[in-house]
Amino acid sequence: MASKFYVEGETRAARVEDLFAAIAPRYDLINDLQSFGLHRWWKRRLLKLAAVRPGEAALDVCCGTGDVAFALAAAGATVTGFDFSEPMLQVARHRAGRFSGRITPPDFRQGDALNLPFPDAAFDVVTISYGLRNLADFDRGMRELARVLRPHGRVLVLDFGKPDNALWRWGYFQYLRWLVPVFGRVFCGDGDTHGYILDSLKKYPAQRGVDAKLAELGFAERRVVNLLGGVMGINWARRGAG
Numbered sequence: 001m002a003s004k005f006y007v008e009g010e011t012r013a014a015r016v017e018d019l020f021a022a023i024a025p026r027y028d029l030i031n032d033l034q035s036f037g038l039h040r041w042w043k044r045r046l047l048k049l050a051a052v053r054p055g056e057a058a059l060d061v062c063c064g065t066g067d068v069a070f071a072l073a074a075a076g077a078t079v080t081g082f083d084f085s086e087p088m089l090q091v092a093r094h095r096a097g098r099f100s101g102r103i104t105p106p107d108f109r110q111g112d113a114l115n116l117p118f119p120d121a122a123f124d125v126v127t128i129s130y131g132l133r134n135l136a137d138f139d140r141g142m143r144e145l146a147r148v149l150r151p152h153g154r155v156l157v158l159d160f161g162k163p164d165n166a167l168w169r170w171g172y173f174q175y176l177r178w179l180v181p182v183f184g185r186v187f188c189g190d191g192d193t194h195g196y197i198l199d200s201l202k203k204y205p206a207q208r209g210v211d212a213k214l215a216e217l218g219f220a221e222r223r224v225v226n227l228l229g230g231v232m233g234i235n236w237a238r239r240g241a242g
């Protein structure tokens with residue numbers, strides 16, 4: 001049965017907000033456990049590909065508790081972290097205290113990724129990790145990411161992927177179906193919080209679909225980086241001069 005946090009249609013965003021409000025206090029812990037700590041490595045790959053230069057303006061959309069936003073700031077960027085979940089942002093703001101004096105803290109702002117409150121061409125780098133899959137409107141979310149990017153700016157998407165190898169994909173989907181919900185049950189009292197991952201992934205076009213959409217949006221320079229045989233995917237693209 002599908003997770004109660006995954007619904008199609010108009011109430012999708014509200015359910016996703018409920019989901020992240022429920023898991024915010026345990027989000028970082030469960031991330032470490034369910035990925036065997038690997039999400040830290042995947043995020044480091046994202047950062048390396050972003051090749052941020054000091055002073056660049058970076059936007060991390062769906063920033064959650066701030067992993068990528070803090071890493072962008074540590075690389076010298078001026079960072080805006082953006083998310084619609086106040087409980088997730090509270091954890092991010094609390095974590096900022098740990099970096100005090102060492103980095104310029106990201107400016108964490110609340111709002112909807114489908115309606116970014118930033119002018120066109122405002123950022124050199126736009127990242128979204130484990131966020132795009134959650135948006136109620138994939139096309140609109142992608143258009144917003146592209147809109148706020150400057151000429152020559154880079155956009156990077158990290159998310160659960162869909163491996164090409166059918167056997168590997170089957171094994172990985174079994175892990176998401178049977179084992180990952182156990183983390184939700186143990187730490188959040190509800191297996192549906194993490195059953196949501198597989199439900200949302202099934203409907204998500206993943207690395208190949210993101211690449212196709214980036215091409216459609218006019219990004220000629222693109223890369224797809226498959227991690228762990230495509231279990232995770234990073235899409236990188238650079239905007240042209242126009």
Ligand SMILES: C[S@@+](CC[C@H](N)C(=O)[O-])C[C@H]1O[C@@H](n2cnc3c(N)ncnc32)[C@H](O)[C@@H]1O
Binds near residue numbers: 082134
């Ligand atoms: C799985 S978390 C990812 C957090 C962080 N980027 C990371 O990699 O650990 C997804 C985040 O997307 C946010 N989110 C989902 N839909 C959103 C939307 N429409 N607008 C803004 N944030 C959204 C959620 O609140 C949540 O914090």
